[in-house]
Amino acid sequence: MTAQVTAVGGLQRRMRVQRVILGVLAGLVGVLFLLPAIWMLLGSLRPGGEIIGSVSPLSWNTLIPDVWTLDNYAALFGPLRFGQAMMNSLIVAFASVVLGLVITIPAAYALSVFRFPGRELVFAALVVGFMIPFEAIAIPLAQIFTQWHLDNTYIGLILPGIGNGLAIFNLRQFFLGVPGELHEAARVDGASELRTMTQVYLPLSVTPVINSALLIFLAQWSAYLWPLLVVSDEKIQVAAIALSRTFSDTSFNFGQMFGGALVISVVPAVLLLVLQRYFTQSVATKGLK
Template sequence: MRTRLKAPTPSTVLATIAFVVVTALVLLPIAIIVLTAFKPAAEVNAYPPSLLPDVWTLDNLKTVTSDLPFARLVGNSFVFAGGVTLFALVFDSLAAYALARLDFTGRRLLLIVIIATLMIPFQATLIPLYQLVADLGWVNTYTGLIAPRAADAFGIFFLRQFFLALPRDIDQAARIDGAGEFRIFRSVVLPNAVPALLTLGLFTFVNNWNDLLWPLVFTTDAEMGTITSGLTQLTGPSGIVPHGVMMAGSLIAILPLVIAFLFIQRRFIENIATTGLK
């Protein structure tokens, strides 16, 4: 006996159309970056513009790698974004555990202060922070790039909320077995918070990899810049921007982010699906 396929309802059709349109709008800038990266300069500057290149070329990619210390910039980006992510996960998780699982005087006040720092614009603290880094002699160093971002108020709050959702019975069982607080944190809480840690790690890595202002301010040596700040050096004479070359550099810059997302996609989706559940 054959089962009849139900005709889609008007609401389903509209939802599908809306999904396709939104997806196309989201992917359009990425498609423009990819296609422009393989266009010769004449086609990039042609009017009216065309989406697909008539002639495919690798000249833009060659220009990026020849005009910039490309390998060094990419390496700096990995050290900067990866170092910040690693230290932020360690310090944020420690602070979040204390705020979520330990009872001590002033815990609520401390949490309020941490959340309040999220309301302070980053630009308001940039000058005194730069002065502090300069006084320590950390300008043009990996330490100066990483240390001021080794902890983050959003990360602490995010992990605290996740830790609050974990049953306290597992803490009590570990204490009965003689485990100390650090052992409970390392062997009990963290293994149950892997999805949250991966999610925060992805957000932190992406935000720092894409950051332009921070490496521009704290590095004056071209060899210490990141791939994002290095692309600003591609501006030609009289401020002319070689859009094809810029798109080629941007294409290479986003590839590690795509790989990072694909690598932890399963865990990332798992965390989003279980947000708010206890």
């Protein structure tokens, strides 16, 4: 009996040691992932010209500034009009989410519920469509938008982002898992397809709808090439392009670039933090299935 107790105690000690070691390793990995963000944050609070000069040789001064300043942020939200560009990005991203869901939800519903000839062919074309790099069609599409006088407009910025094939794919795969009996029961009760979609399918698919909204939002929020092609008016320019104005042919300011990059990253980071429980629920649900 004593030997068994000793063995159990030894096993528990080894498990505690393993947990401590794994915890330390996890902490070190977390610090390594955070270092670039910390460097950018502290770099945005030092004179921009000192950032590159402090990199070599490596020292504490590489990370910790000798001089602290808010001039980079003052320049971003002053002469560079970064605040207006951030507002433009928010308008474009949220408008794309609203219009995108209005399109993607019915499209996913039709491709999962309706039986019609060529349904799988349409779905295959959709999958192939979102696998084609947008850069491959961006220039001819920009020429078309210019001919339609949609350049330098919010509509021109929003339209390419609302038909997100990946969001349709995500929603369709979930709708296929909804029991067909629910659809049949709604039809027997006299519900229209619109009512069935909004009152039966959507309440069951809050998580994939939010996931699809995030896909649309992040795609528009991080877009660079398309706004560069269709917008030349600074009044409706988005944040990613405004950030590029911290560089010119003759000068650059890494402090302003670091500050702008951090400000741009805050919005999706907050959204993902607030909505992370939906991702957890989605994973848990799939695991239970």
